[in-house]
Amino acid sequence: MGQGWVALVGPELEENLSLRSLAAMLERAGISTRIVRFDGAAQFGTVLATLTQTDDPPFLIGISLAFQWRAMELLGLAIALREAGSSAHLTSGGHFATFASTEILSDFPELDSICRQEADETIVELATALREGRAWQQLPGLAVRIDGKVVLTEKRPSPELASLPWPVRDAEGMVVHGRRLAPLVSSRGCYANCSFCCIAAWHEAATPGKRYRFRPIDDVADEMAHLHHELGVGIFVFHDDNFFLPRERDNLERLTALAEALEARTLGRYATVIKARPMDVTPKVFSLLTERLHCVRAYVGIETDTDQGLVTLRRGLRKGVNERAMEVIDELGLFVSFNMLLFDPDTTVASLEENLRFLERHAHHPFNFGRVELYAGTPLLGRMQREGRASGDWLLWNYSISDPTIQRVFEVTNDAFYDRNFGADPAAYVTMALRGDVALARHFSPERWRPRWLEETQSICRQLGEDSVQVLRRIIDGVRGGRSRPAMVAEAKAQLAQTDLEVRRRAKAVADDLHRELGVDTLTSRDIDLATPLQLGRTDERAERVARTRSVFSE
Ligand code: B12
Ligand code: SF4
Numbered sequence: 001m002g003q004g005w006v007a008l009v010g011p012e013l014e015e016n017l018s019l020r021s022l023a024a025m026l027e028r029a030g031i032s033t034r035i036v037r038f039d040g041a042a043q044f045g046t047v048l049a050t051l052t053q054t055d056d057p058p059f060l061i062g063i064s065l066a067f068q069w070r071a072m073e074l075l076g077l078a079i080a081l082r083e084a085g086s087s088a089h090l091t092s093g094g095h096f097a098t099f100a101s102t103e104i105l106s107d108f109p110e111l112d113s114i115c116r117q118e119a120d121e122t123i124v125e126l127a128t129a130l131r132e133g134r135a136w137q138q139l140p141g142l143a144v145r146i147d148g149k150v151v152l153t154e155k156r157p158s159p160e161l162a163s164l165p166w167p168v169r170d171a172e173g174m175v176v177h178g179r180r181l182a183p184l185v186s187s188r189g190c191y192a193n194c195s196f197c198c199i200a201a202w203h204e205a206a207t208p209g210k211r212y213r214f215r216p217i218d219d220v221a222d223e224m225a226h227l228h229h230e231l232g233v234g235i236f237v238f239h240d241d242n243f244f245l246p247r248e249r250d251n252l253e254r255l256t257a258l259a260e261a262l263e264a265r266t267l268g269r270y271a272t273v274i275k276a277r278p279m280d281v282t283p284k285v286f287s288l289l290t291e292r293l294h295c296v297r298a299y300v301g302i303e304t305d306t307d308q309g310l311v312t313l314r315r316g317l318r319k320g321v322n323e324r325a326m327e328v329i330d331e332l333g334l335f336v337s338f339n340m341l342l343f344d345p346d347t348t349v350a351s352l353e354e355n356l357r358f359l360e361r362h363a364h365h366p367f368n369f370g371r372v373e374l375y376a377g378t379p380l381l382g383r384m385q386r387e388g389r390a391s392g393d394w395l396l397w398n399y400s401i402s403d404p405t406i407q408r409v410f411e412v413t414n415d416a417f418y419d420r421n422f423g424a425d426p427a428a429y430v431t432m433a434l435r436g437d438v439a440l441a442r443h444f445s446p447e448r449w450r451p452r453w454l455e456e457t458q459s460i461c462r463q464l465g466e467d468s469v470q471v472l473r474r475i476i477d478g479v480r481g482g483r484s485r486p487a488m489v490a491e492a493k494a495q496l497a498q499t500d501l502e503v504r505r506r507a508k509a510v511a512d513d514l515h516r517e518l519g520v521d522t523l524t525s526r527d528i529d530l531a532t533p534l535q536l537g538r539t540d541e542r543a544e545r546v547a548r549t550r551s552v553f554s555e
Pocket of ligand 2: 190191193194198199200241242
């Protein structure tokens, strides 16, 4: 690779836009780059060998630390690289790395630096300095170790989005329903400031007062047209933190401009997937989205539907807004999915029950639920630390819910629901995948689409969702009645496993029908092993499909 190359290591559940954006910048500067995929522990050995067992090792290795929960594995890679004799400069970046840069550099001497915040320009300057043998310790945007102490160099303002090259793409990509899918972003940042999210703090730290920035419409449309015409992309998944502006009028203006720009570029049949806050979901904006931008799926950040939860999570919206958003979605027949943060530090029995009633009302949509976690850089972590309630350390924080009854309910729920909500092939993802299959079938093959697919899918979602609500209510009653945790977990698991099995059987039947009628590979695994619904009998191919399905329709 001539003057050496840069390795960018991280998850590629789908094309990783963080690494691919950095690769595009490096390539524009004439620096060869390779993305080294590292989705999980199983790939550890291969990744290590790629980076060390070669006559031409990289001179700079960038390790992605966007996801806090993967930190141990990725920091473990840094240790293994040094043990294997790698003398490359090891840097890291992403949300977690930025917020925990002092702790990481203090505890992991294997790393030389951290590129803080948006690293598009920092990585190029770092690679150039290293390649030319110049000093790099003073470059803006870094965390470095000087005389054993961690020092943050001068801040680097966020880059102008219009000036950035498009993320690097491969000739081949992820194919869904026979069409290539590509993630992209049309903005960075979000106008909200939820307590459990690090996005507002991230952008405030880099560019105070400017929490979100948009790319010019023509730049977005040009990238989409390029992806469509040159690489055959038919499904565009927008990974913007929030695809919308705070005011409806501005959204209508921006989305109309995008629709016109795309119409002028004559894209063939295509679909879009977006993320929204409930207040963004208005009849006018979403009609425009579905009719002119061919939106097939919206992830709507519901999170909670109680006054208590809205305050704790600092959602910045009133009770009632979620309900109105769901009405608009139902009116349009759009595929929506959402995650509820049923457990937060202040959850009470009353607020949990209120959220269960919301879930019950909307159980015909696929949903998942869990506890809010304490991620680095979030206001919620700050609050829990101030209150002396965050336990653990910077790698993984934990806490107890203030209401002891709810803490016990959470503990039982966590054990009982793990397989259904987060396991190896969770039923909660089966319903999301199936709903995705039906939405894509309706959009791309309207002439062969059967209304029975949607009716059956909504009924399957309802079966799973109502079952979750029922089991949660039984757990609340059990905890209040003083029942033992193992007994409650065992009983709950038995019911959940039975329903999961029925849900899988019904989902498989719809997926088979769809496959027969349309001849496409469905997102829903049709090789579901009904006899052993959980991990047993899994193949690599299936694990891969599950991981990919999650990435498309989980967030
Ligand atoms: C796309 C995305 C996903 C995709 C991942 C696709 C993939 N990589 O394969 C999917 C949908 C699968 C996903 C899932 C999850 N996600 Co997510 N996801 C995002 C999202 C919305 C966009 C990421 C992106 O592409 N941005 C566009 C690029 C250009 O920007 P960027 O990532 O900020 O990258 C810049 C800098 O951060 C930095 N940088 C980033 N990486 C690196 C690496 C190096 C070496 C360097 C030098 C610099 C650097 O430079 C880049 C260019 O400026 C981010 C939010 C966000 N704004 O980034 C959340 C985000 C990363 N996800 C988050 C979370 C919590 C999750 C889940 C745990 C959610 C869940 N409960 O299931 C899962 C975990 C997934 C997994 N299995 O690991 C959190 C992470 C918080 C944390 N500290 O851990 C974020 C920040 C969202 C949030 N609001 O809090 N996610
Ligand atoms: S709306 Fe989403 S991206 Fe924006 S602050 Fe809240 S959780 Fe973060």
